[in-house]
Amino acid sequence: MIGLPDLIRNAVSLHQSNRLFEAAIIYKKVLDNFPDNPDALHLLGLARHRMGESVAGIRLMEKALEHSPTLPGARFNLANAYFETGRFEEAEATFRIFLSHNPGHSSALSAMGRLLLRRGALDEAKAAFDQVCTESNDARLRLAQQRICQYRKVMKAAQDASLPSGIVVRGVYRDSSGYAYTVRQFVRHLIASGIKVHLMDLCYAPMDHLSLDQIDPLFQSLTEPVRAKAILNFTTPVAVEAVPGLKTIAYTMFEATRIPALWTAHSRQHDHTIVATPSSRDAWIASGQRADQVSICPAGVDPIDEKSVAKLDVVDPFGRRLSSYPTRILNVSDFNDRKNLRGILRTWLRNTNAVDPAALVLKVGKASGTSDAFRALVDETTRGSGIPLSAAAPIFLIDGKLSDKEILSLFATCTHYWSMSHGEGWDLPMTQAGAMGLTLIAPQHSAYTAYLDDKVAHLLPCSVGPATGSYSGLEWWFPDEAAAGELLQRIIHSPEACHRSAQNHLRTNLSWEVSTGRLIDTLVSFGAIR
Numbered sequence: 180m181i182g183l184p185d186l187i188r189n190a191v192s193l194h195q196s197n198r199l200f201e202a203a204i205i206y207k208k209v210l211d212n213f214p215d216n217p218d219a220l221h222l223l224g225l226a227r228h229r230m231g232e233s234v235a236g237i238r239l240m241e242k243a244l245e246h247s248p249t250l251p252g253a254r255f256n257l258a259n260a261y262f263e264t265g266r267f268e269e270a271e272a273t274f275r276i277f278l279s280h281n282p283g284h285s286s287a288l289s290a291m292g293r294l295l296l297r298r299g300a301l302d303e304a305k306a307a308f309d310q311v312c313t314e315s316n317d318a319r320l321r322l323a324q325q326r327i328c329q330y331r332k333v334m335k336a337a338q339d340a341s342l343p344s345g346i347v348v349r350g351v352y353r354d355s356s357g358y359a360y361t362v363r364q365f366v367r368h369l370i371a372s373g374i375k376v377h378l379m380d381l382c383y384a385p386m387d388h389l390s391l392d393q394i395d396p397l398f399q400s401l402t403e404p405v406r407a408k409a410i411l412n413f414t415t416p417v418a419v420e421a422v423p424g425l426k427t428i429a430y431t432m433f434e435a436t437r438i439p440a441l442w443t444a445h446s447r448q449h450d451h452t453i454v455a456t457p458s459s460r461d462a463w464i465a466s467g468q469r470a471d472q473v474s475i476c477p478a479g480v481d482p483i484d485e486k487s488v489a490k491l492d493v494v495d496p497f498g499r500r501l502s503s504y505p506t507r508i509l510n511v512s513d514f515n516d517r518k519n520l521r522g523i524l525r526t527w528l529r530n531t532n533a534v535d536p537a538a539l540v541l542k543v544g545k546a547s548g549t550s551d552a553f554r555a556l557v558d559e560t561t562r563g564s565g566i567p568l569s570a571a572a573p574i575f576l577i578d579g580k581l582s583d584k585e586i587l588s589l590f591a592t593c594t595h596y597w598s599m600s601h602g603e604g605w606d607l608p609m610t611q612a613g614a615m616g617l618t619l620i621a622p623q624h625s626a627y628t629a630y631l632d633d634k635v636a637h638l639l640p641c642s643v644g645p646a647t648g649s650y651s652g653l654e655w656w657f658p659d660e661a662a663a664g665e666l667l668q669r670i671i672h673s674p675e676a677c678h679r680s681a682q683n684h685l686r687t688n689l690s691w692e693v694s695t696g697r698l699i700d701t702l703v704s705f706g707a708i709r
Contacts, residue, residue, distance in 0.1 A: 265444020299421035336404030345375025345405030350413030432604025479691035
């Protein structure tokens, strides 16, 4: 007969292998016979938290500590669970108790430092990070210390009457992400509007940046301090940190019907949240954010004459040029479930054939190294559909980092832009492609409904259902693949009859100048700029 310690050891082994459901069954068996066993209570609570049942999991860990206040690991795991669910005051108090008994615990000190930075306790956060950094070469900790130094300079500058007034903008701006492009464009146009900007990188982790010759030198020059009233953060709520004496503003967005509870908890600590579209504002309010704390300011488009942009010379392995296909349908996506590349591939395989005068162009991921993972997805999709890749119209895969100029050249090379995304906070490639005259195909959901309608684009019907992956527990949208396939066939065989243009609409209403004007008005309205 297996004894109690062996049962728990077996469960822990499963737990450590991430077989949480199986481990939970054993923990429950222990508790059926020993309902107050602190180890089983703690470990079942931790398992349930990691399975997404955080309320029940936290209560079990609390109960374990009621029975055994010094139980190894339980208080640390409970503090982390509080932190991960946005219960910040309880997390801080619990970490303090844990550290009083384990003063050199590096993970607890790191977490404590992050908690303190969230609320602007710079000196205490630095002390926590300093203790860890004496024994660690963790680049993230070094970057956290650098941020604290930057925040102190920002605080000092905010009180210096000899400095010009302006705003601090904090966000990634040196990579090829949509957030980085948004930062670059808003900053460029804020400066053009006469507003002084001190630009700070997020500096959370080492990044795969664009090379220096791919970034406008303007952005490297914006390091001079300004007398600011606010920090405008272009990032997710969880990456925003408070700086004493300055307003905390977050420009962000989301891609599902609600935001995660952790985002809500962070957002409630900020002075104001700015989102790009009504769908994001609805998600914040549906998740408990006060309506008067959330404003809308769209991102923008560049009104570029597409005829002046050099086209990319893209050639497939057989020597045929992309330009030889009359219909060239583009999608630019990160490699993740939300972008629904499976849906694009399934629809393409089922509704095209090798002799069609069309090609699909996929720019996948922000950097090199995505192609192998994408090919595995292609293999999985072809097996699932029973249709070999050779039976469908060709697919061109573009890998690696592209500069802003190269992305515009990619748009200029294609005739259509197509998304099957499960949800968007904005979709910069869609809007810029439309502004350059490409015919747009988009699901009728989330951000797309803010700037597209049936007069200027092809909109696909959608249903709402459970999200997956990092969006698990939320709901997003499912584009109708049958409707997309029918439209695809019509576009390939009658491209002129299916032509629609959002170009004038997007250029007129969503230029970066117009959007920056809206941003400035929003910032002025709640005292973020002088």
